[in-house]
Amino acid sequence: MENIIEIKNLKKRYDDKFGLGEIDITIPKGVIVGLIGENGAGKTTLIKSMLNIVKIDSGEIKIFEKDYKKDEKEIKEDIGVVLDNMFFPELLNAKDINNTMKDIYKNWDSKLYFSYLKDFNLPDDKSLKTMSKGMRKKLEIATALAHKPKLLILDEPTSGLDPVVRSEVLDIFQKFIEDEEHSIVLSTHITSDLEHIADEIIFIDNGKKVLQNSRDEIIDNFGVLKCDIDYFSKIDKQDIIAYKKTKYTYEILVNNKEQMSRKYDECVIDKITLEELMVLIIKGEKIC
Amino acid sequence: MLGLIKKDFLLIKSNSKSMIIVFIIYLMLALQGTMDVFFIVPLIGITLFISTFSYDEFNNWNSYVVTLPDGRKNVVRAKYMASIILTIILGIVSLTISVGINYIKSNNVNLDAIISSLIGAVFSSIFIISLFYPIVFKFGATNARIILFAMVFGIAAIIGVISRLVDMTSVINMINGLDNYLFVIIPIISVIILGISYLISNKIYQHKEF
Numbered sequence: 001m002e003n004i005i006e007i008k009n010l011k012k013r014y015d016d017k018f019g020l021g022e023i024d025i026t027i028p029k030g031v032i033v034g035l036i037g038e039n040g041a042g043k044t045t046l047i048k049s050m051l052n053i054v055k056i057d058s059g060e061i062k063i064f065e066k067d068y069k070k071d072e073k074e075i076k077e078d079i080g081v082v083l084d085n086m087f088f089p090e091l092l093n094a095k096d097i098n099n100t101m102k103d104i105y106k107n108w109d110s111k112l113y114f115s116y117l118k119d120f121n122l123p124d125d126k127s128l129k130t131m132s133k134g135m136r137k138k139l140e141i142a143t144a145l146a147h148k149p150k151l152l153i154l155d156e157p158t159s160g161l162d163p164v165v166r167s168e169v170l171d172i173f174q175k176f177i178e179d180e181e182h183s184i185v186l187s188t189h190i191t192s193d194l195e196h197i198a199d200e201i202i203f204i205d206n207g208k209k210v211l212q213n214s215r216d217e218i219i220d221n222f223g224v225l226k227c228d229i230d231y232f233s234k235i236d237k238q239d240i241i242a243y244k245k246t247k248y249t250y251e252i253l254v255n256n257k258e259q260m261s262r263k264y265d266e267c268v269i270d271k272i273t274l275e276e277l278m279v280l281i282i283k284g285e286k287i288c
Numbered sequence: 289m290l291g292l293i294k295k296d297f298l299l300i301k302s303n304s305k306s307m308i309i310v311f312i313i314y315l316m317l318a319l320q321g322t323m324d325v326f327f328i329v330p331l332i333g334i335t336l337f338i339s340t341f342s343y344d345e346f347n348n349w350n351s352y353v354v355t356l357p358d359g360r361k362n363v364v365r366a367k368y369m370a371s372i373i374l375t376i377i378l379g380i381v382s383l384t385i386s387v388g389i390n391y392i393k394s395n396n397v398n399l400d401a402i403i404s405s406l407i408g409a410v411f412s413s414i415f416i417i418s419l420f421y422p423i424v425f426k427f428g429a430t431n432a433r434i435i436l437f438a439m440v441f442g443i444a445a446i447i448g449v450i451s452r453l454v455d456m457t458s459v460i461n462m463i464n465g466l467d468n469y470l471f472v473i474i475p476i477i478s479v480i481i482l483g484i485s486y487l488i489s490n491k492i493y494q495h496k497e498f
Contacts, residue, residue, distance in 0.1 A: 051355045054497045076357040087352035089295070089343050091302040099298065103291030104356050127302065 003065070004029050004151055004183045005050065010059035012049055020045055020207045023059075027200070030180035032173060034194035034215075035187035036274060037204035038282055043187040044084055046204060047155045050185070051081060064150065077106055080144030084155040084187075086136050090129035094122060094139055105147035116142035120165070133160040141169060145176070152176065154186040158193055166190075170197050191274035195219070201274065205282055222277055223257035223269040226250070231267065239263075242284030253280040289358055292366035293373070296340045300374070303339060307332065318389060325386045326409035329378045333413045337371050337420070341429035351498035364490045367421065368482070375413045379406055407474050414478045418485035425489045425496065 005027040013019030020042045027033050035043045048054045050061060052068045061068065063075045088097060094117055102108045117124055120138040128136055137160050144152055152173070158166045174197055176182050188194060194201060194215065201218055203211035211218075227235070232243075232250045239260060241253040254260045254269065261269045300307070311332060318325035344350055353363050383406055390397045419439065424432035450456075 048351070048498075053351050053354050055495065072359055073357045076355060076359075079355070081352065081355045083348070083352055083355075085348040085351075087348040089299055089347045089349055091299055091343065092295075096295075096298045096302075100291045100295040103294060104358060106357070 002029050003027060004063065005185070006060075006062040006065075007050070008060045010046075010049060010061065011057045012045055012054060013057055014045075018042075018207065019057075020049070023204075023209050025202060025209065025212065027183055027185060029183055030177055031199040032177055032184045032186065032197050033200045033202060034191075034198035034274075035185065035202050035204060036191055036194065036278055037187075038278070041204045042207040043204050044155055045207075047083075047153055047185070047187060050153055051079070077147070078150040080147065080149035080152045080154075082137070082140045082144050082152075082154040082157045084159075086133070086140070088128055088136070088140065088143075091127055093127050094124040097139070097143060098124075101143060101146070108147045110146075112148070113142060113146035116145060119168075134162060134165060137161055138165065138169070141172075145172070150182050152182075152184040152186070154184065156188055157186055158188060158190055166193065173197055191278065194274055203278065203281070210281060218274070218277065219272065221255055221257055222272045223254055223260065224272050224276060224280070225252040225254045225260060225264060225267050225269045227252070227264070227267045231264075235264065237287045240287050242280045242286050244280060244284050251280070253277070253284060289362040289366045289369065292353070292358060292363060293370045296366070296370040297374075299340050299343055300336050303336075307336065310335070315385065318385065324405060325389060326382050326405040328382050328385075329375060329406075329409035330412040330416055333371070333375055333378055334416050334420070336374060337417065338424075338429060338433060340367075340370070341424050341432070345429045354498065360493050360496075361490060364425065364486065364493045368417070368486050368489075371417050371421075372414075372482075375410055375417075378413075379410050382406065382409065404470075407471065411474050411478055414482055418481040422485055422488040422492060425492045 003026050005025065007023060007025040010023040010025075011019070011021055013021075018040070023046065025046075035046065037043050045054065049056050050063070052061075052072065064078060066075050068075060092100075098110050098113055101113075102110055114124065117139070120135075120142060122131075122135055122139055122142070128139070131139070137157065141154075141157060144154070158169060161169060170193060173184055173186075177184060186194075186198075198215050200212065200214050202209060225235075226249050228249055232252075235252065239252075239254055241255060243250055243252040245251075253272070257269055261267075311328070314328050314331065315325070318328075344353075354360055358366070383402065386402050386405070387397055387399075390402065420432065420436050423435050423439075426432075427435060
């Protein structure tokens with residue numbers, strides 16, 4: 001499968017305390033990739049590096065097998081963007097955005113843009129400052145889609161949306177990748193969204209990639225082994241990725257769920273959610 | 289680039305209600321004879337230019353605009369182009385008003401004096417743009433405003449001190465001597481300082497992170 005994004009050895013440091021360190025990421029065509037990690041882990045910096053908003057210190061970023069140094073315009077013509085903070089001038093209205101964007105993107109499709117506005121129930125003549133946060137987010141998503149990009153890079157695109165609109169937006173995202181040519185990279189705190197739509201998950205912690213795997217493999221392989229305090233001492237240390245102690249039990253993050261359930265057949269191993277995985281890896285105690 | 293220029297004009301248009309009030313006040317002052325109508329060009333111009341930068345900053349437009357296909361060079365270019373277009377529009381408006389006022393007041397239009405004022409006004413506007421834009425690209429609109437005020441006061445103070453220490457009559461005589469050539473010299477100087485300013489802004493913006 002051809003890759004839509006290839007990142008090699010990316011380093012970006014803001015100061016001594018924070019930065020991204022030696023990140024390698026490959027994203028193929030036709031997938032939705034979810035970026036997860038706690039606040040300040042480096043998700044937004046990674047997205048900004050992919051979009052050339054910040055200059056990387058070293059490494060290589062290739063999008064559509066092209067380099068920003070040589071082909072910035074061509075690359076950006078085919079990317080749709082939603083950033084974490086709202087970014088349209090609030091004095092403008094949706095018509096003004098259309099008037100601006102049609103002279104910016106070669107493939108801008110006004111008809112498609114207004115059809116998204118209609119689907120999203122957005123007024124085209126009201127200034128953005130009169131719109132709610134959710135409405136503005138929908139407008140940003142419509143704008144990101146209206147020039148028919150091949151790749152969507154979205155930072156928190158569903159935050160502030162109610163569950164109904166969120167599911168509408170997620171459906172649109174899924175349709176977007178159906179032809180196996182398009183891809184989406186999206187970061188979100190709403191990890192349940194990713195459990196529905198993401199094909200792959202990239203987990204960033206403290207500026208480093210700690211995990212990249214398909215959603216199904218993560219959900220199938222990882223699990224939370226629950227046991228009491230006495231049993232905890234019987235568990236091999238190398239089987240414990242991280243653990244959390246509650247009042248009466250231990251919750252242990254394990255890999256190879258099936259093998260573990262045979263090995264520790266007296267214990268229950270629960271299916272893991274992405275949120276639990278994140279919390280256990282970030283906040284859980286580690287033995288090794 | 290056209291889209292970015294349009295965006296600035298759409299912003300100015302949607303902010304036009306408050307600008308119309310300012311414009312009417314200036315116009316009344318001009319009609320009364322308190323103020324030259326050509327002050328409109330640099331005064332309204334700089335207010336509008338600063339406002340577009342402030343909106344860009346306030347609405348996080350700056351980090352979005354660099355993700356668009358236009359590229360950083362065209363972002364800078366569009367700002368300069370939009371300002372030049374606006375200066376020309378304001379110049380034409382001021383010229384029309386000035387001719388009108390002259391005609392109403394004295395039934396006689398002194399075109400030479402009006403053109404001189406217009407050139408002075410456009411030059412002031414270009415001078416402010418040239419000085420201000422590299423600072424705003426480097427430090428952002430909010431900080432740039434403070435720096436600009438400090439610089440204007442600084443320049444005024446330096447000129448004040450120099451004029452006390454040095455006999456300025458020779459300088460003034462020299463400028464008066466150039467009077468006939470100012471029509472040529474001022475546009476050339478304007479283009480040069482605008483060009484230098486653009487190059488500096490561009491260099492700053494290429495490395496800017498948002």
